[in-house]
Amino acid sequence: MLLINGDIGQKAGLFDQMKAVLSLRGIKKSKFVLQAVRSGGRLEIGGRNMAAEIYRMVSFLFAAAVFLAVLSIVYASWRNGITPMPASRLVRREVSNEIHRLNKQGSLADAGSGWGTLALHLAKRCTGWRIIGIENSVIPLAVSKLLARLALRKDQFVASAEPGNPISFIRGNLYKYPYETVDLIVCYLFPGAMRRLSGIFRDRLTPGQCIISICFALPGWEPDRVITCRDLYRTPVYVYTVK
Template structure:
């Protein structure tokens, strides 16, 4: 009975946060994860990156493994995906997941921001990143363009959806 109650609570938590956020946590495909890691490495061997809305953590964790000189912070407001992310990140150097609001996070110290969001969130995030990111900082956006920004390049992934990864420089 306790297991059923816990499972129901977990499902309700995911449904509530998905409704509140406007999207459910979605894992990135392998080609997308590899493209994001490659873009960080193009910026240099080390730096600080933030994944805004890290969900289950698969994108940030893959990136941390492929980019060992980078420090990554995943920001997530949904408790269950955050707990799973933290569990999976145990022992992963340079990787930290925190509970927070991606629209209130101070991005000033980030060399790169990684986004796999949805159009409404990108609309809200675009002016915040323009205001808070340092000149030269990079935004790597999976699937959805950053309104009002011109990408420096666009990578098309070799996955089922030919997912675009937009790379912007502030």
């Protein structure tokens, strides 16, 4: 909105001149419409509110992006049979305590890492481990990578078994990952996945490798110990060693 102060007669003449100039430049054919309001001793000249148009466009694009993100998560959840669920603070603490109790170092695979909260917690608490998060849902995977990058910039990770970044997230199929290449596997999945992984682990893993499963046991396996977390759901944590 353009405000022109001064004598009303002078403003009226100025307004006519401006209309003539704009007409010569072809502005009349544009989307904008000049408005003149004479009241209270001032003249206002304005066009369509560009800020409002930009706001509406940005709002639409944001809503579309959110819709597509939700759709992606719903599709991945339907395909996987479960929605990505972050582990609670008490559960994460019990898992890190069990890893310390193993008194080992090496590489750790988080099978179905979801939003990355458990893997990131372990990278900040468990010295000497190189952590790989495996996830096939695009949005949780992107969030995990972003959080890992932010944590790395803030130097929040402890020392890794290997030089460089102690944590990485990859897009992959948790049933096809080469688990025989890691020393420890952490799972927070669902009964159907644990049934499938039970046979995979039995075929591929070698003596000495360890498995920690949150909430659901491995069918056909005898755990070394079962820890009950002090959270609302009394979540069990199963610890296995391949014999």
